[in-house]
Amino acid sequence: MKNFNIMNMGREGNKLLNGFSGYGIMGRVMLFGIVFLLAACGSKGTGAVADAVAIELDEFGGDSIPLSSISDSVSYITLETTDSNLIGSIKRIGMTDSLIVLLDEKTGQVSSYSIDGKYYGNIGTVGQGEGEYISPECIEVDDSLIYVYDSRRGVAMKYNHAGDFKGSDSVGEGDDFTTITMNGKRCYLLTCYNFPKERAGVFLVDPAENKRERIMECKQGIERYHSWDFFKNGDRVSLASNDYENLIFQWRGDSLAEIVRLEISPVPSQSDLERWGSKDLLKYYNRMTLFDFDRWLIINYWREKGGRVVVFDRKLNKWTVGRRFYDDMDTVKGFVSFPFSPGNILVSAMEGETPD
Helix, strand or coil: CEEEEEEEECCECCECCCCCCCEEECCEEECCCECCCCCCCEECCCCCCCCCEEEECCCCCCCEEEHHHCCCCCEEEECCCECCECCCCEEEEEECCCEEEEEECCCCCEEEEECCCCEEEEECEECCCCCEECCEEEEEECCCEEEEEECCCCEEEEEECCCCEEEEEECCCCCEEEEEEECCEEEEEEEECCCCHHHCEEEEEECCCCEEEEEEECCCCCCCCCCCCEEEECCEEEEECCCCCCEEEEEECCEEEEEEEEEEECCCCHHHHHCCCHHHHCCCCEEEEEEECCCEEEEEEEECCEEEEEEEECCCCEEEEECEEECCCCCCCCECCCCEECCCCEEEEEEEECCC
């Protein structure tokens, strides 16, 4: 039978964990990324723009980067499964000091587990009644609530840790979703990158004021293979701009502050972007994932001829480009969920085969 694990990579001292040898999305195992154009997103309240970092993805000094250069250890938590509680394909994970919550992509079900993997129960269910969701896209967990973003209805469903429904907030359509704290209130950020230009951008939703505001516009809504744009490290939220717009932000206080501006090459021309199609997308590198830890900033890029991984070591102020991470640690190949970080560790679901 299939045995699903959560990989939790820790850190010691200043050396952070972050291990992944492959990343599962759209039915493929990938560790890649994107190519960027010139900066094209404008945002409210951004910080001072740093000097752009020029990176040529087709020209780099090394082939692969060992996981041990950025990771200290790898540990696993086996999730309990029974005949009535089977896991199909883990899409998203949320985690606190005492709780694990996962979203099953195949069934659309959200379920909860103890920190050592014991099954607690389901959180809501698929349906159209009160406390039910139609198309769960993202989940988040904090000290008191579990959030399930239903992209079909554009609402954030709220449950306590016992699974009791506590109401919902209207947030609107989006590709990716995360919670933030602004002026002591719980608010939401949504990316709408896979939308027409007039609706593309980043939106801030304040449910207490019933307000949805576009805080960052984008040059062009384009067809994309991925939807993961936010990366949470404890209470810190990082955000990658739309594909080919080469900016990385952090949510600071009550605004997005630009922290990195990349000039990635090779890049598509503006005319290419204006007539963009899914097949054209494969010709250039696409940003697939973003990881932003205290020390390490990691971005994966991919195109049809192969991928690149870009690593920035803040301690040494050094950028490194490689084809992929080399698995020189005891890791299981094949990430099957969007990794996330509950505070300078990286957590992802892994799928391993074990004898029945």
